[in-house]
Amino acid sequence: MSLSTRMYAINHQDAAQCVIANGMERNGDHVWFNFEGLKGIGKSSLGKELARLLPTHELRYIDTTSMTAGDSGIPKFKEADEQDFVRYVANEVLGLHTNKPLIIMLDELSKASREVMLPFLRLGLEREMYGYRLHPDSVVISNGNLTVENLGDGYQPHQLDRFCLMELRTPTNKEWLENYAIPNNINSFVSGWVYENPEIMQDWRDVPNPDDNQFIDHPQAVGRRKGTTPRALAKAAHIIDNRDGFSDHLLTAQLVGVIGQYAAEHLMTFMEIADQLPSLESIKKDPENATVPTSVSAMGMVVYRTLANIERDWVDAWMTYMDRIDTNWATVFVNGIRDPRFDKDRQSQVMTNRKFTDWVGAHQYLFNPADVV
Numbered sequence: 184m185s186l187s188t189r190m191y192a193i194n195h196q197d198a199a200q201c202v203i204a205n206g207m208e209r210n211g212d213h214v215w216f217n218f219e220g221l222k223g224i225g226k227s228s229l230g231k232e233l234a235r236l237l238p239t240h241e242l243r244y245i246d247t248t249s250m251t252a253g254d255s256g257i258p259k260f261k262e263a264d265e266q267d268f269v270r271y272v273a274n275e276v277l278g279l280h281t282n283k284p285l286i287i288m289l290d291e292l293s294k295a296s297r298e299v300m301l302p303f304l305r306l307g308l309e310r311e312m313y314g315y316r317l318h319p320d321s322v323v324i325s326n327g328n329l330t331v332e333n334l335g336d337g338y339q340p341h342q343l344d345r346f347c348l349m350e351l352r353t354p355t356n357k358e359w360l361e362n363y364a365i366p367n368n369i370n371s372f373v374s375g376w377v378y379e380n381p382e383i384m385q386d387w388r389d390v391p392n393p394d395d396n397q398f399i400d401h402p403q404a405v406g407r408r409k410g411t412t413p414r415a416l417a418k419a420a421h422i423i424d425n426r427d428g429f430s431d432h433l434l435t436a437q438l439v440g441v442i443g444q445y446a447a448e449h450l451m452t453f454m455e456i457a458d459q460l461p462s463l464e465s466i467k468k469d470p471e472n473a474t475v476p477t478s479v480s481a482m483g484m485v486v487y488r489t490l491a492n493i494e495r496d497w498v499d500a501w502m503t504y505m506d507r508i509d510t511n512w513a514t515v516f517v518n519g520i521r522d523p524r525f526d527k528d529r530q531s532q533v534m535t536n537r538k539f540t541d542w543v544g545a546h547q548y549l550f551n552p553a554d555v556v
Contacts, residue, residue: 189388192352195225196362199232201349206322208310215307217292217325220351221386222334222400223412225363226326229351230288233322235524240284240320243277245303248291252298256313271313279315286322293327293336300342308345326351331388332402356381359413360487366524368491370420375484376453383411383446397445409443416442419450456481463488467497470504486512490519495532502538513542514549 193201198218205214220226227244234242256271273279277287289303302312307325310317317323325346327336354362356377364374377383383398390396393404400410409415418441426434431451438447459481461474466489476482485508489501505513519525520533533539543550 189350189352192220192350194352194354194358195229195232198229198349198351199236201347202229202233202322202324203236205347206324208317208319208321213310213322215323215325215346217307217327217346217348218351219293219327219329219336219348221353221412222328222332223414224351224353225413226351227288227290229324229326230286230290233286233324237284237286237322240286240322241278241281242286242288244288244290245276246290247295247299247303250295250299252296255299255302273313273315277312279312279317282318284318284320287324289323289325291327291336292325293338294334304342304345353384353386354413356384359384359416361518361522363413363417364487365490365519366522367417368526369417369487370423371484371488371491372423372454373416373420373450374487375480376450377416378483379453379480380449383416384413398443398449400443407443409439409441409446411442411446418442419447423454453480456484460485460488463492463497466504467500470500471507473504475504475507482508482512483515486516486519490516490525493520493529493533495536498533498536499538502536502542505542510546510549514546517543517550 198216201214202216206216207213218226218229230242230244234240254274255277256273258269259272261267261270278285287306289307292300292303295303303325306312306317307323310321310323328334329350330336360374360378363369364377380398382396385396385399387393387396387399387401390399390401393401393407397404397407398411400412401407419438422434422437422441429437435447435451438450442450456478459474459476459478461476465473476485493501505516517539520530520539
């Protein structure tokens, strides 16, 4: 993608909307979408997002870089009318034999060898492969890295003409929190840290001097081999979730291995403010007197931690406590609970609580009319 087209880069939710609207076969035509983006921003996760939005479809994830020429299909000897011939049988992993609506995710297609790529080019454009025809509601999407990253991605000009080439941009910190961290119960330390430091999600192309943002991986930063990406943050959250028994030194060493030294040390310092946080037990037992942090980042951790742990038996206590916190953070909690990706059982437990519905009703001005419970 050229600099002039970066203004049209889209987020993951917009990408899914485009695929659902135009990726299926309608009136004999369709659009095949190929998404490019920086490494680690979650391009491969688009398939899972589509599977969530299209529950009648089967997701078939294909790692094209690990395939060789014979992996997409094999020849099978046939005989008909005393004539011998060979036809290719598609690999079962593609799902072409099922005649069901599919989401076929061709991961890293722009890095695939020519022999692997050619059959998939026909599948994406003509919706046919080895004699198998895709179900009309099936969608084919592919992805790869930006050529500016010099990671071996590239298509020939005639191949580019087969699909709609779009750039996926790095999510903002708020997009990552709303669309990934909250629905997936990402560790509250990491969520609060990302909220407090939006530059964690900055695109390196917007940072001419790599010293101006030491969180991110930057090709011009000498010796900086790691940085913060959405994928790396998810790994950091997993490490912190399982930190019991590790010394600070060993915990930091692991974080350095996924997000780099500067970010790891910064995150460890940020975690020290945990001493300001009220325990969940104090909120459950005495919500009217439990500590309300004065730090924005600390308050963020309280809210994200509550979203990850809320249960029916202390919703009343939390709602009492929530009346004492900043309305903006209370709104983050409400929106997190109502997100369709939030755990369904816990979502029902909170949204049917009388105090919760009363609070939302009393604060309708904070929400769109269609969003009010």
